[in-house]
Amino acid sequence: MRSIAVMNQKGGVGKTTTSVNLAAALARRGKRVLLIDMDPQAHATLHLGVEISADTRSIYDVMTDDDTLEAVKRKAAENLWIVPSHLDLAGAEVELAGAVGRDFILRDKLPADPQMYDYLIIDCPPSLGVLTINALTAVREIIIPLQPHFLALHGLSKLLQTVKLVSQRLNRELRLTGIVFCLYDSATTLAREISRDVRTFFEDEKDRDPSLPWADAALYRTKIRRNIRLAEAPSFGQSIFDYDPKSNGADDYADLAAEVDGCKREFASRNKAKPSAARTAAAPDGSRASAPAAPNIAAELSGPAEPESSPAEKEPASSFFTPDPLSIEID
Numbered sequence: 001m002r003s004i005a006v007m008n009q010k011g012g013v014g015k016t017t018t019s020v021n022l023a024a025a026l027a028r029r030g031k032r033v034l035l036i037d038m039d040p041q042a043h044a045t046l047h048l049g050v051e052i053s054a055d056t057r058s059i060y061d062v063m064t065d066d067d068t069l070e071a072v073k074r075k076a077a078e079n080l081w082i083v084p085s086h087l088d089l090a091g092a093e094v095e096l097a098g099a100v101g102r103d104f105i106l107r108d109k110l111p112a113d114p115q116m117y118d119y120l121i122i123d124c125p126p127s128l129g130v131l132t133i134n135a136l137t138a139v140r141e142i143i144i145p146l147q148p149h150f151l152a153l154h155g156l157s158k159l160l161q162t163v164k165l166v167s168q169r170l171n172r173e174l175r176l177t178g179i180v181f182c183l184y185d186s187a188t189t190l191a192r193e194i195s196r197d198v199r200t201f202f203e204d205e206k207d208r209d210p211s212l213p214w215a216d217a218a219l220y221r222t223k224i225r226r227n228i229r230l231a232e233a234p235s236f237g238q239s240i241f242d243y244d245p246k247s248n249g250a251d252d253y254a255d256l257a258a259e260v261d262g263c264k265r266e267f268a269s270r271n272k273a274k275p276s277a278a279r280t281a282a283a284p285d286g287s288r289a290s291a292p293a294a295p296n297i298a299a300e301l302s303g304p305a306e307p308e309s310s311p312a313e314k315e316p317a318s319s320f321f322t323p324d325p326l327s328i329e330i331d
Contacts, residue, residue, distance in 0.1 A: 001116070001117050001118060001119065001120060002118070002119050002120070002140070002141065003119075003120040003122075003138065003139035003140050003141065004119065004120065004121050004122070004139055004141045004142070004143055004177065004260075005121075005122045005124055005135045005136055005138075005139045005141070005142050005143070006018055006019040006022070006121060006122065006123055006124060006142075006143050006144075006145065007124040007132065007135070007136070007142055007143075007144060007159070008124075008126065008144055008145055008146065008152075008159065009126055009127055009128050009132075009155055009158065009159060009162075010126060010151075010152055010155050011126040012147070013145050013146060013147040013152055013182055013183070014145045014147065014182030014183055014224060015123065015124070015126065015145050016039065016043045016044050016047065016123055017047075017145075017182070017224075017230055017234075018143070018145045018180060018182060018224070018253075018256075019035065019044055019121055019122075019123035020035070020044050020047045020048060020123070020239055021230070021239050021240050021241070021249070021253040022121065022143075022253060022256060022257055022260065023035040023080060023119070023121045024048075024077065024080060024239035024240070024241050024242075024253075025241065025253045025254050025256065025257030026118070026119050026121075026257050026260070026261060027077055027078060027079035027080035028079075028241060028254075028257075029257060029258075029261055030079065031079060031118040031119055031261065032079050032115075032116065032117045032118045032119070033079060033080050033081070033117060033118065033119045033120075033121060034069075034073065034081050034082075034083070034113075034115075034117045034119070034120050034121070035048075035076070035080065035081070035082045035083070035121050035122075035123065036059060036069075036082075036083040036106075036120070036121070036122045036123070036135075037058075037059060037082060037083060037084055037085035037123050038059060038085065038089075038106075038122055038123060038124055038125055038131050038132070038134070038135050039085055039089075039123055039124065039125040039126070039131075040085060040086070040087055040088075040089040040090035040092075040125060040131075041085070041087075041125075042058075042084065042085040042086060042087065042089075043123075043234070044082070044085070044123040045058075045082060045084040045085050046234060046237065047233070047234040047237070047238075047239070048076040048077075048080075048082055048237065048238075048239065049076070049236075049237025049238060050074050050076065050082060050084050050237075052084065052086060052087075056084060056086055057071065057072040058072055058083070058084045058085055058086035058088070058089065059072065059083050059084065059085050059086070059089060060085070060086045060088045060089040060092060062083070062105075062106070062109055063089070063092050063096070063105055063106065063131075063134070064092055064095050064096065068109060068112045068113065069083055069109055069110065069112065069113040070112065070113045070114065070115070072084070073113075077239070077242075081115075081117075089131070092130070092131065093129050093130045093131065096130055102130055102134075103130065103133045103134060103137055103170060104134070104137050104170075105134055106134040106135065106137070106138045107134070107137045107138040110138060120138075120139065122135040122138065122139060124136075128158070128159075128162050132162070133166065133170070136162075136163070136166045136170070136171060136174060137166065137170045137171045139171075139174070140171075140173045140174060140175065141174075141175060141176075141177040142163060142174065142175070142176045142177060143177055143178050143179075143180060143260075144159065144176065144178075144179050144180070145180050145181075145182045145224075146179050146180070146181055146182065146198070147181070147182055147183045148181055148183075148184060148185075148188075148190060148191040148194040148195060149190070149194070150190075150194075153194065153198070160176075160214060163176055163213050163214065164212070164213060167213040174213055175213050175214070175216070176213055176214035176217040177217065177218060178217060178218040178219070178220050178260075179198060179202075179217060179218070179219050179220065180220045180222065180223070180224065180256060181195060181220075181223040181224065182223075182224040183224070183226050184223040184224060184225055184226065185225070185226055186223070186225075195219075195223075198219065199219055202214065202217050202219070220256060220259050220260075221255075221259060222252055222255040222256040222259055223252070224249070224252045224253065224256070225248050225249070225252055227247055227248045227249035227252070229243060229244040229247040229248070229249050229250075230247075230249040232244075233249075240253060241253075241254075
C-alpha cells in the first residue's frame with residue numbers, strides 16, 4: 001500500500017481539492033483508496049457528500065478514544081472510503097497534550113483495519129501541530145500542492161523543515177514525493193517564473209545533499225488549471241468526476257492520478273536541460289522502519305511566523321527570486 005499525506009500549512013492552495021479528487025481519480029482507475037480527513041474543518045468530508053452531525057463518529061473518536069478506522073469509515077464511491085472529520089478534532093491537540101506516544105496514534109491504529117487498500121491518502125490540516133505530525137508518522141510519502149504565488153512559496157522553508165525533522169526523528173521512511181501546482185494559469189509570467197524557480201531550487205538541493213528527504217522530489221508534469229467547476233463541486237458533495245467529468249479540472253486530476261499511479265514523473269534533478277522530457281519510476285514500497293522515541297516535534301516547530309517581505313525587498317518580475325530562487329536555508 002502506498003501511503004501519501006497531502007500537506008501544506010498555507011490555506012487556499014488546493015490541498016483538500018487535490019486530496020479528494022486525486023483519491024477519486026485513483027479509485028476510478030480501479031485502485032482501492034482510503035481517504036482520511038485530518039482537518040477539523042472537515043472540508044474533504046463535505047466534499048464527498050458525507051453528512052456530519054453531533055453523533056457522527058469520526059477521526060476524532062479514533063484519535064482520542066478506542067474507536068477503530070474500520071468502525072468510523074464510510075464508503076463514498078466505488079473503491080473509495082473516507083474516514084470523516086469533525087469540528088471536535090480542533091480540540092484534540094489540547095486533549096492529547098499529555099498523552100504518551102501522541103505522535104504515533106494514527107500510525108498504530110492503521111493495522112487494525114482488516115481491509116486492504118492500494119492507497120492511503122491523508123488530507124492534513126493547514127497547520128504544523130500534533131494532527132499533522134500524526135499524519136506524517138503514518139505515511140511514507142508527501143505531496144505538496146503549491147499555488148504559483150509568492151506568498152504560497154514564502155512558508156515552504158518551514159514546511160521542508162517539518163519534513164526534515166519528522167524524517168530524522170519519527171519516520172525515517174518519509175520522503176517528499178512531489179510538488180503539484182494548483183490554480184495554475186500558464187498565461188501569466190509569474191506562474192511560469194515560479195515554476196522555473198521551484199525546479200531550480202530542487203535541482204540545487206539534489207546536488208547539495210542527496211540524503212535530504214526531498215532530494216528526489218518530483219515536479220509533476222500535470223498542473224491543475226484554474227477551473228470554476230473545481231470550486232463548484234464541493235457545494236454539491238461530489239468529486240469533480242461526478243460533478244463535471246468533461247471539465248478541465250477532471251482532465252487534470254485524471255492526468256495527475258495517472259502520473260502518481262504510474263510514477264511517470266518529471267524529476268527535477270535529472271532533466272536540467274529539458275525539464276519536460278525526463279521521467280522516472282518511484283522507488284518500490286518497503287516495510288516501515290521501527291519508530292524511535294518521540295520528541296516533541298510540534299513544540300520545536302512553534303514560534304513567531306516568518307515576516308512577509310516588504311514591497312521594497314521584492315525584485316522586478318523578470319528576476320523574481322535572486323540569487324536563491326526560494327531564499328530557503330535548511331540546516
